[in-house]
Amino acid sequence: MRKLIGHILAFVLATFIVLVFWAVVLNWIVMPRVTRQGQEIEVPDVTEQTVEEAENRLEKAGLMLVLEGAQNDPDVPPGHIVSQMPEAYSLVKKGRRIYAMVSKGGEQREMIEVSGGSVRQARLMLRQRGFEVGKVVEAPSYTVPKGVVIAQEPRPGESVEQGTLVTLVVSAGKKRIGIVMPDLVGKSVEEARQIVRETGLRLVEVTQRTSVEVLPNTVLEQAPRAGENIVGGEAVRVVVSKLE
Numbered sequence: 001m002r003k004l005i006g007h008i009l010a011f012v013l014a015t016f017i018v019l020v021f022w023a024v025v026l027n028w029i030v031m032p033r034v035t036r037q038g039q040e041i042e043v044p045d046v047t048e049q050t051v052e053e054a055e056n057r058l059e060k061a062g063l064m065l066v067l068e069g070a071q072n073d074p075d076v077p078p079g080h081i082v083s084q085m086p087e088a089y090s091l092v093k094k095g096r097r098i099y100a101m102v103s104k105g106g107e108q109r110e111m112i113e114v115s116g117g118s119v120r121q122a123r124l125m126l127r128q129r130g131f132e133v134g135k136v137v138e139a140p141s142y143t144v145p146k147g148v149v150i151a152q153e154p155r156p157g158e159s160v161e162q163g164t165l166v167t168l169v170v171s172a173g174k175k176r177i178g179i180v181m182p183d184l185v186g187k188s189v190e191e192a193r194q195i196v197r198e199t200g201l202r203l204v205e206v207t208q209r210t211s212v213e214v215l216p217n218t219v220l221e222q223a224p225r226a227g228e229n230i231v232g233g234e235a236v237r238v239v240v241s242k243l244e
Contacts, residue, residue, distance in 0.1 A: 043098060045088030047081050051102060054081050062094040067102060074106030074163045106161035113156035115149050119170060122149050126166055134165030138172040140200035140232035146173030179234075183226035189217045189240050200232040211241035 044061055046054035055065045073082050082101045086092055112129055114122035123133045144150050151169035154160050182199055184192040189206060196203045209220060221239040224230050 039094055040091040041094055043084075043086050043088055043090050043092055043096075046084055046098070046100065047088070048076055049081050050079055051081070054084075054100065058098055063092070064095070064097045066097045066099050068099050070102045070104045072105065072107045073103045074161065076103035076105075078103055078105040106163050108159050109162050111152075111154045111156055111158045111160050111164075111166070114152055114166075114168070115156075117149055118147055119149060119168060122152075122166075122168055130162040131160075131164055131166050133168060135167045137167065137169050139169050141171040141173065142202070142233060144171040146171055179230050179232055181222075181224045181226055181228045181230050181236075184219045184222045184236075184238060185226065186214075187219050188215075189219065189238070192219050192222075192238055196236050201230070201234055201236050203238065204235040205237040207237075207239050208242040209239050210244050212243070214241050216240075216242055 041061060041063070043063065044057050046057055046065075049057070051065075051067065058065045071082060076082050080103050082103045084098055084100045086096070086098065107130070109130060111131070112125060114125050117125075119133070119136055126133060139150065141150060148171045149168050150171050153167045153169075154164065179199060179201070182195050184195060187195065193203050211218075211220060214220070218241045219238050220241055223237045224234070
């Protein structure tokens with residue numbers, strides 16, 4: 001009987017030792033590996049960052065960036081991340097792929113012609129095409145009535161981003177405003193004529209003088225002189241070169 005009890009006690013003790021052994025193994029070896037494999041980390045916010053910046057930041061967090069494609073977005077510069085999935089600050093397992101879309105900037109559209117109408121008409125036409133009026137600048141004109149758009153920037157036909165602000169140059173009529181006389185000496189007569197016109201002046205006289213030092217039709221002298229304070233619409237006279 002004592003022998004049987006001894007066998008039972010020995011079996012129970014051996015079983016206890018085995019259970020303790022496996023408990024230690026599970027607690028100190030197996031479970032840490034399991035929990036590490038399932039560790040969750042917070043996804044960083046990489047929107048509005050460049051692809052390189054986003055890739056580096058995710059890599060440091062133990063995640064991987066995967067680009068799904070590109071889309072137009074006027075609010076995010078081209079080459080920057082527009083959106084990500086999973087979203088920022090969500091919890092994911094280490095090594096998870098983060099899918100992202102890259103901005104192509106705003107949609108490109110062809111700039112329309114708005115010269116010849118009023119500022120109000122130009123504003124309406126531009127808004128219909130996805131543009132807005134930015135600055136409105138007045139310039140004197142002896143040929144275009146006051147209030148009519150005479151120029152614009154960007155120019156018609158240019159490919160620009162949707163939402164671009166357009167600067168309008170509007171005729172101030174025959175308004176006499178203070179102007180600093182531009183330097184025309186050394187310019188060709190055609191360049192001088194264009195500068196005078198754009199400045200709101202009038203080229204009324206072009207005389208010639210023989211000169212072998214410069215190309216023909218180069219401005220040698222001007223009146224008023226460069227740098228003088230004059231008024232819009234003032235007459236300009238130039239002397240240009242000619243061959244003998």
